[in-house]
Amino acid sequence: MSHFLLNRRGFLRTSSATVAGLWLSGHGLRADDAPARRSPLKVQSESPFNAEPHLDSLIANRLTPVEQFFVRCHGPVPKLNADAVKVSVEGLVHRPQALTLAEIRAKFVEHTVEATLTCAGNRRSELSQIKKVGGVAWEAGAISHAEWSGAALSDILKLAELKPDAKHVWFEGADPITDKDGSVAPFGASIPLEKAMSLDAQVPGGLIAYLMNGQTLTPEHGFPFRGIVPGYIGARSVKWLNKIVVSDRPSPNHYVADAYKVVQTDSPEERAKLDPIYEFVVNGAIGSPVSGATIKGSKVTVSGYALPTGRPGCTIQQVSVSSDGGKSWTDAKLNGPGRAFCWQLWSAELPVTAATQQLTVRVRDSLGNEQPQKGTWNFKGYLYNGWHSVSVKAGA
Ligand code: MTE
Numbered sequence: 270m271s272h273f274l275l276n277r278r279g280f281l282r283t284s285s286a287t288v289a290g291l292w293l294s295g296h297g298l299r300a301d302d303a304p305a306r307r308s309p310l311k312v313q314s315e316s317p318f319n320a321e322p323h324l325d326s327l328i329a330n331r332l333t334p335v336e337q338f339f340v341r342c343h344g345p346v347p348k349l350n351a352d353a354v355k356v357s358v359e360g361l362v363h364r365p366q367a368l369t370l371a372e373i374r375a376k377f378v379e380h381t382v383e384a385t386l387t388c389a390g391n392r393r394s395e396l397s398q399i400k401k402v403g404g405v406a407w408e409a410g411a412i413s414h415a416e417w418s419g420a421a422l423s424d425i426l427k428l429a430e431l432k433p434d435a436k437h438v439w440f441e442g443a444d445p446i447t448d449k450d451g452s453v454a455p456f457g458a459s460i461p462l463e464k465a466m467s468l469d470a471q472v473p474g475g476l477i478a479y480l481m482n483g484q485t486l487t488p489e490h491g492f493p494f495r496g497i498v499p500g501y502i503g504a505r506s507v508k509w510l511n512k513i514v515v516s517d518r519p520s521p522n523h524y525v526a527d528a529y530k531v532v533q534t535d536s537p538e539e540r541a542k543l544d545p546i547y548e549f550v551v552n553g554a555i556g557s558p559v560s561g562a563t564i565k566g567s568k569v570t571v572s573g574y575a576l577p578t579g580r581p582g583c584t585i586q587q588v589s590v591s592s593d594g595g596k597s598w599t600d601a602k603l604n605g606p607g608r609a610f611c612w613q614l615w616s617a618e619l620p621v622t623a624a625t626q627q628l629t630v631r632v633r634d635s636l637g638n639e640q641p642q643k644g645t646w647n648f649k650g651y652l653y654n655g656w657h658s659v660s661v662k663a664g665a
Contacts, residue, residue: 309337313405317342318489321410328556328574328614331605332383332482333413340489341388341411343456343524344446347509351493354443356477360515363430370493373477376428377420381480382472384499385576385612386506387412387549389529392657393650399643402650409554409657412574414612415481417497422475422513423466431462431515438465438475439520440496440505441512448523455512457522458505460498460547462515469581472499472610477510499610500579501547502652504529519545531647546651548579553588553632553640554657563664564621569628571601572616573657577609577634585613587633592619595629595642595656621663629658 310320322337330337351370358366368376388411390404397406405411422438442456460475467474476497479486486492491508498505504524519525530543553575558564571590577583584607589598601617619628633639644655 310340313407317344318346319405321407322413324408324410324554324556325559327410327413328572331414331614332416335481335484335487335490338413338415338490339388339411341503342444342489344444346488347443348488349443349493349509354493354511356494356510356513358425358429358513361432361435361517362515363432364428366425366429370479373420373494374479377424379418380421380473380476381416381418382476382499383414383416383608384497384610385412385414386503387576389502389504389546389651392554392653395655396644396646396650396653399646402648404650412576412612416483417476417478418480418483419476419478419494419497421473422477423468423473425477426465426515434517435515436462436517437519438462439514439516439522440507440510441522442507443509443511454523456507457520457524458496458507459520459522459525459545460501460505464498467581469609474498500549502529502549505547529651531651533648535648549576550652550654551578551632551634551638551640552576552654553630555628555630555659558628558659558661560659563662564625565664567621569619569621570616571619571628572614573630574612575615575632576612578636578638579610580636582609584609584635585632586635588615589631590617590619591629592621592625594627623663625661625663627658627660629656631656
């Protein structure tokens with residue numbers, strides 16, 4: 270076991286993949302045998318903690334098991350006492366609130382909804398192949414899907430009684446994040462009031478969630494409660510939520526006013542002019558076979574995930590897969606229900622010849638948005654959604 274480089278949480282470090290491969294072959298295992306033995310997450314960074322699941326395990330379940338769910342933190346994970354934590358509701362409201370978990374559970378109807386969380390930086394490592402970008406080098410696993418239970422943000426805001434000028438809702442987490450200049454500030458997000466008050470096909474625009482797949486949230490995922498904003502990039506779903514502010518403008522927090530914008534340069538002037546990213550974009554990736562796999566026989570079953578644009582009512586319309594570099598395409602079978610704000614898993618059987626080197630997927634949603642052949646490069650590496658390919662070797 271000495272070759273396994275496990276961190277203190279027991280997760281396998283990405284950089285030890287080669288070592289793990291040697292260990293596996295030394296133990297008479299093929300790479301295919303690995304899923305049963307490996308750790309559920311590949312760690313991108315230990316502090317702050319950032320980790321993503323192995324793609325082939327990720328696409329095995331519509332609801333991602335909590336231990337396989339990607340984790341994205343900008344600062345330390347706070348260890349909070351559920352009895353002591355309160356979320357305040359302040360700003361442009363007539364009746365400010367300070368609510369404990371017990372009060373949230375007692376006062377408001379519990380909604381249970383499925384929603385996909387995806388980091389705006391998902392697939393950044395592929396974008397870096399066009400031109401290097403900084404930030405966590407996510408592969409295609411900074412995405413996961415869960416069933417969230419909690420109170421509708423709109424019910425909480427109604428209790429607080431909005432003032433007429435209210436237009437945006439800010440969130441703040443309890444994690445202290447130290448900036449490069451040494452200053453410390455909380456992680457924050459902001460969403461338009463219209464989204465906060467919306468209810469689309471029984472899905473609230475915002476949720477104060479305390480259960481994930483029916484279980485109490487883990488510390489990494491925001492215990493005791495967090496925001497969930499279905500259809501928006503993960504950065505708008507604030508963990509360890511302790512403040513909600515109603516305002517007439519978007520939050521000035523760094524993660525709204527400065528970060529999470531699609532920019533071409535490092536210029537503060539360019540960032541200041543642009544709106545924050547809210548909705549996620551159409552996307553899709555192959556989870557199995559994994560890159561580098563050897564395919565035996567003349568056919569291969571390919572499977573993966575497809576994500577529609579994060580707009581109300583938008584679902585997956587078509588998933589097309591190719592084994593000849595995009596010359597010919599086969600429609601994949603969509604598995605499970607197609608719902609707005611939710612990924613859909615898919616699978617397809619494709620022909621394999623001696624010339625097959627790559628398997629490729631492209632996804633189209635019901636609004637007609639389609640993954641472009643190549644995504645657009647941007648300075649911070651956000652929203653990459655070019656066709657996703659895996660390299661394979663055609664075996665005998
Ligand atoms: N909330 C707080 N308080 N601090 C954070 O660092 N990261 C955000 C969001 N909420 C973050 C946060 C980002 S960028 C993402 S993608 C999601 O949480 C990830 O949620 P998860 O770690 O539960 O997968």
